[in-house]
Structures are given as structure tokens and as C-alpha cells.
Amino acid sequence: MIKVYGLHKYFGKNxxxxxxxxxxxxxxVVCIIGPSGSGKSTLLRCMNLLExxxxxxxxxxxxxxxxxxxxxxELRAEAGMVFQRFNLFPHMTVxxxxxxxxxxxxxxxxxxxxxQAHEVLRRVGLEEKAPAYPKQLSGGQQxxxxxxxxxxxxxxxxxxxxxxxxxxxxxxxxxxDVMKGMALEGTTMVVVTHEMQFAKEVAxxxxxxxxxxxxxxxxxxxxxxxxxxDRTKAFLDRVL
Amino acid sequence: xxxxxxxxxxxxxxxxxxxxxxxTVGAITLGVILGTxxxxxxxxxxxxxxxxxxxxxxxxxGTPMLLQIAFLYFALPPIFGSGIWKNPFIPxxxxxxxxxxxxxxxxxxxxxxxxxxxxxxIGQTEAARALGLSHLQTMQLVIMPQAFxxxxxxxxxxxxxxxxxxxxxxxxxxxxxxxxxxxxxxKYYEYFVFMVGAAIIYFCLTFVLTQISNYIERRLAVSD
Ligand SMILES: Nc1ncnc2c1ncn2[C@@H]1O[C@H](COP(=O)(O)OP(=O)(O)O)[C@@H](O)[C@H]1O
Ligand SMILES: [Mg+2]
Numbered sequence: 001m002i003k004v005y006g007l008h009k010y011f012g013k014n015x016x017x018x019x020x021x022x023x024x025x026x027x028x029v030v031c032i033i034g035p036s037g038s039g040k041s042t043l044l045r046c047m048n049l050l051e052x053x054x055x056x057x058x059x060x061x062x063x064x065x066x067x068x069x070x071x072x073x074e075l076r077a078e079a080g081m082v083f084q085r086f087n088l089f090p091h092m093t094v095x096x097x098x099x100x101x102x103x104x105x106x107x108x109x110x111x112x113x114x115x116q117a118h119e120v121l122r123r124v125g126l127e128e129k130a131p132a133y134p135k136q137l138s139g140g141q142q143x144x145x146x147x148x149x150x151x152x153x154x155x156x157x158x159x160x161x162x163x164x165x166x167x168x169x170x171x172x173x174x175x176x177d178v179m180k181g182m183a184l185e186g187t188t189m190v191v192v193t194h195e196m197q198f199a200k201e202v203a204x205x206x207x208x209x210x211x212x213x214x215x216x217x218x219x220x221x222x223x224x225x226x227x228x229x230d231r232t233k234a235f236l237d238r239v240l
Numbered sequence: 241x242x243x244x245x246x247x248x249x250x251x252x253x254x255x256x257x258x259x260x261x262x263x264t265v266g267a268i269t270l271g272v273i274l275g276t277x278x279x280x281x282x283x284x285x286x287x288x289x290x291x292x293x294x295x296x297x298x299x300x301x302g303t304p305m306l307l308q309i310a311f312l313y314f315a316l317p318p319i320f321g322s323g324i325w326k327n328p329f330i331p332x333x334x335x336x337x338x339x340x341x342x343x344x345x346x347x348x349x350x351x352x353x354x355x356x357x358x359x360x361x362i363g364q365t366e367a368a369r370a371l372g373l374s375h376l377q378t379m380q381l382v383i384m385p386q387a388f389x390x391x392x393x394x395x396x397x398x399x400x401x402x403x404x405x406x407x408x409x410x411x412x413x414x415x416x417x418x419x420x421x422x423x424x425x426x427k428y429y430e431y432f433v434f435m436v437g438a439a440i441i442y443f444c445l446t447f448v449l450t451q452i453s454n455y456i457e458r459r460l461a462v463s464d
Contacts, residue, residue, distance in 0.1 A: 050370060073374045076370060076372050077371060079370075080370070081367075083363060087363040087367035088367075089386075090386065101373060104373060105373060106372075149371070
């Protein structure tokens with residue numbers, strides 16, 4: 001599904017990604033954990049070209065999206081992204097937030113886009129919120145709308161960047177439940193998260209990043225119970 | 241203090257006020273068009289555009305408005321021909337004043353537009369781009385509508401400043417409100433009465449502008 005080869009990213013002199021290789025199979029869930037500043041967000045953002053890598057390749061279904069000559073805007077729509085701070089469009093209703101991209105990018109008719117919007121809203125349990133504005137919703141509801149907005153584009157994979165980190169503790173569950181549902185339906189997902197319990201339950205593979213490299217990866221049972229790398233151990237001791 | 245003079249000559253003050261309003265509207269129009277252009281240039285990807293508008297802003301914000309007015313009216317005609325301000329609609333001095341005020345406020349409006357656009361959370365751009373919208377679509381559908389709400393209050397403020405600054409054009413002989421008040425004051429040696437009269441009219445005009453601004457803000461707040 002998505003393959004990353006030898007990815008390097010610099011911000012000025014700051015060498016943020018130092019050679020990342022990563023493969024995510026279709027239908028699998030990969031959770032990325034690691035200390036703050038280790039490059040997790042930058043890696044995700046390189047995977048949909050919100051950041052341009054300095055070196056290396058990103059392949060989605062065998063297409064090298066970093067190669068010149070592609071319509072980057074169209075490729076970006078192949079990877080749905082959910083942000084820590086939701087980033088809903090405040091001047092639009094929930095419905096308009098969701099129908100905007102299908103209509104403008106996929107050229108779906110308004111009637112069709114609205115039908116799809118109601119479907120994805122039902123999937124995240126917020127069908128009655130279609131006419132509401134984002135600020136009228138709780139954080140958890142906003143994040144579920146953001147997920148619905150990404151779903152409506154029917155992307156090949158989903159990138160989640162700490163989707164529950166900005167939420168009050170009592171609202172985390174409702175968002176994780178939606179994500180678990182997506183995982184069960186066979187959605188391809190890359191999730192940067194601090195929710196270790198979620199990673200244990202849902203991830204097919206867990207990746208531990210530190211200092212811009214992948215220090216260790218494997219199935220959650222192994223990473224969480226028998227980490228091989230000292231840094232992984234130290235990190236898990238701190239967060240578990 | 242003979243306030244009956246106001247009743248006798250209020251039509252002259254109103255004629256002046258009319259020119260004040262005409263100049264304000266003209267300068268706002270020019271200022272908004274120019275300011276939007278310069279503001280967009282300030283954040284353009286092409287560095288030459290950023291540089292050009294940067295220099296423009298430096299010049300017009302770094303020199304006195306009165307000098308700019310006098311420069312256009314007195315310094316340009318010898319170079320470009322004595323008739324450059326001639327027009328069939330308003331006095332020469334008023335046109336020079338409109339252009340000077342418009343050029344000047346364009347510089348301030350550019351900064352309002354720039355900060356209005358840049359003040360929109362970067363996350364909005366990222367979310368729009370991640371959904372596959374192009375740069376242009378993102379600007380048009382996501383950033384501009386939000387920037388618009390943000391620039392309304394400072395823009396209205398700038399319009400009020402502009403309205404008051406039209407009084408400077410009296411210095412080159414445009415017969416607007418300030419000019420009329422001073423002329424009548426000199427004629428009757430009754431400055432107090434005519435200055436108060438002009439002040440009341442200026443106040444009414446800015447009051448109306450403020451009310452319009454508040455109304456728009458309230459309307460926009462509803463859906464925000
Ligand atoms: N747009 C940017 N400009 C400059 N430096 C950045 C930018 N984004 C991230 N960085 C730097 O890159 C490093 C990794 O950041 P990030 O990928 O956000 O880490 P994480 O998500 O793991 O906390 C940090 O040192 C951060 O300061
Ligand atoms: Mg991060």
C-alpha cells in the first residue's frame with residue numbers, strides 16, 4: 001500500500017528524519033510511538049507531501065509520489081489526514097466541511113456529496129450534527145467530524161497525528177472507538193499516538209521512533225512486553 | 241458667540257461635508273484595491289513581488305501624509321503637465337487629495353490584509369491541502385473567508401482614520417468640510433462656532449461608520 005524508502009528531511013540544519021524505511025500493508029494498522037520531537041509528525045506529513053522530503057521515496061500503490069510530474073494535489077487526497085487539533089473549517093457547517101473536498105477535488109455532485117456526508121456522519125455517530133458549526137461541538141465530536149471529513153474522500157490510507165492528544169480525557173474514548181471501528185473494517189491506518197492501550201489492542205505493528213530514525217518495530221505483544229532496544233525500554237517505562 | 245451663523249450658513253458646511261464624503265469614498269475604493277493587491281504581494285511566493293510592496297509600504301508609511309498630498313498636487317504637475325489633476329467631476333485639489341489618501345491608506349490596508357491572511361491558523365491550510373484542494377482553492381474557499389472576518393474591524397478603523405484625514409486636503413485648497421469651516425470662521429471672525437459645527441458633522445459621519453462596522457461584526461459573529 002504505502003512504502004517509504006530512505007527518507008531524509010532537514011529543517012535548515014536540523015536533520016529531522018535520518019533515513020526512514022517503512023512499509024504499511026493494505027488493511028493493516030501501524031502505530032508510531034516515540035518521544036516528542038523525534039520526527040513522528042514530520043514522517044506522517046512527508047507521507048502526504050505536506051512536507052517535501054529532501055531524500056528518499058514515498059510510494060503509494062507503487063506510484064512514487066515524490067517523483068516530479070505528478071499532480072501533487074490529487075495524490076495528497078489519496079492519504080486522509082487527521083490532525084491533533086482537528087482543523088475543521090470554522091466558517092462552514094459540519095455538512096459543508098465534509099462535502100467541500102469531494103465536490104471540489106473529486107467533482108462529485110452536491111446531492112451525491114451530501115448523501116455520502118450523511119453516511120460518513122452516521123459511521124462516526126454524529127448524523128444529527130450535519131447543520132451545526134464546529135464551535136458548537138465538543139472536542140471529541142469535532143475530531144469525529146474531522147475523521148468523517150477524511151472518510152468522505154475515500155482515501156487509500158489514513159494518517160492520524162496524535163488524534164486524541166488535544167482532548168479532555170473523558171472524550172478520548174469516543175474517538176478511539178471510531179478508529180477501532182475503522183480498523184475492524186480493514187482500513188489502512190498509520191497512527192501516531194500516546195495511547196498505548198489502543199496500540200496494544202489495534203495495531204498490527206508498532207514502530208518506535210527516536211531522533212529521526214526507527215529504533216525498533218514489531219508486533220505490539222513483542223514491543224510492549226520484550227522491547228529489545230534500551231531507548232524503547234526507557235520510553236515505555238516512562239509512559240506505561 | 242453667535243451660533244445663529246451656523247443656521248445661516250449650514251449649507252456651506254454641508255457642501256464641504258459632501259466633498260469630504262466623496263473624497264473618503266474615493267480614497268477608500270482606491271485604498272482597498274491597492275491595499276489588497278499590495279497585501280497579497282507581501283505574502284507572494286515570488287520574492288520580487290514581496291520586495292516591491294515592501295518598499296512601497298516603507299515609503300508611504302515613513303513620510304507624512306500632508307507631504308504626500310502636497311507632493312502630488314504641487315510637485316507632480318511641473319513634471320507631468322499642469323493639467324494632470326483636471327477632471328470633469330471634482331476640483332483638481334480634491335482629486336489629488338483622493339489619490340494621495342488612497343495611495344497612503346493602500347499601504348496601511350496592505351498590512352491589514354496581510355496580517356488578516358497570515359493570522360488564519362496554519363492548520364487550516366494544512367487540512368485543506370491534505371484533503372486535496374489546490375493552493376488556489378485553499379485560498380479562495382478556506383483562508384479568504386476567514387481572513388475576511390478578521391480584517392473587517394481593522395478595516396473599518398482605517399476608514400474612520402481616512403475620513404478624518406481628508407481634512408488635510410484643505411491644505412491644498414480642496415473646499416471640503418475643514419476648509420469651509422476655516423473660511424467661514426475667518427470671514428466672521430467666529431472660529432469657535434464653525435469649528436464646533438464642523439466637529440459635529442465629522443462626529444456624525446464617523447459615528448455612522450462605526451455603527452455600520454459594529455453591525456457587520458455582529459452579523460459575521462453569528463456563523464463563526
Ligand atoms: N515546519 C518546521 N520548521 C522547522 N522545524 C520543524 C518544523 N516541523 C518540525 N520541526 C522540527 O522537527 C523536529 C521533529 O518534529 P516533529 O516531527 O513534530 O516531532 P514529533 O511529532 O515526533 O514530536 C523537531 O525538532 C521540530 O522542532
Ligand atoms: Mg508531533
